[in-house]
Amino acid sequence: MEFITSSRGAPKLCFDSFTYTKKKSSKTTITWECSQRRTLECKGAVITDSPATEIRSSREHNHEKDDSHVGGLKVRKEIQLSVQANRGWPGQIIADKMFSQPVEVRVAAGTTETIKRGIRRKRAGDAPNNPEKLDAIPSPLPESYTHQLVYDNDSGSDRVLVSVRSQTGGLIFRRTQPRFEPATWNVNTATLNDEARTNNVCEAWNNGFRCLVGHVNPSLWTVISCFEKDAAMVEAEILRVQRGQPSKKPARKGTVRYQKTLKTLCQQLSNGQKTVEEFLQAIGGHIRLR
């Protein structure tokens, strides 16, 4: 009997290229139902002894057996397992594991975004939840979070925390009038018209590829193997699109909210509700240092 642990920790029974999840167990038997019962409305099931060592009886599936589905689950499991040992970028880990798999398995393993979410969930582990409100941030900050902290005014209602990235370190603040009118800024119109945040459509790819390579001056051979890995991921995505299941990258909630704020501010500036100074003051409150 072969089992794969699902990303949420429950065992999945693999038998004859079908996968099953536990439905109920009695003292002597366990009933397992087809893990694709929801997506395919399949009534397939098996009954094993308890603990599961052999199949006692089975009910037929309404679909063909699918090796790539099982393969996909296994790859996902492998990725999950390697997350703890490997501190690399999620995109890098995924591409590494997927590269050697046939395209069908790559598609069945799920979209990169879904797998990344699993990796993040795994890594977040026991870390405390993100505070929802300013006064929920513990004071003083726990030791493990202060290594890049340069300033903390420790105020209950007006908490200001400043941290730096260790590599660059520098922080510069200044207050002057903008040299060019905000209306001429290159993202002003884009923000007002809900267009993309960047005018470089390749930026997402660039970013992903940079993370995949993982360092700044890779050798030619590293780059070539990364191109191959990237091509493998794209190939799976093309197949997904052909099957009418394109993966959609969800925008982060924070980004959506941020973009909405910027749009409101740009509108207020352009219809005269805000002066340039008020506008810049407001924009300044949304600068993220990271």
Ligand SMILES: [Zn+2]
């Ligand atoms: Zn089934």
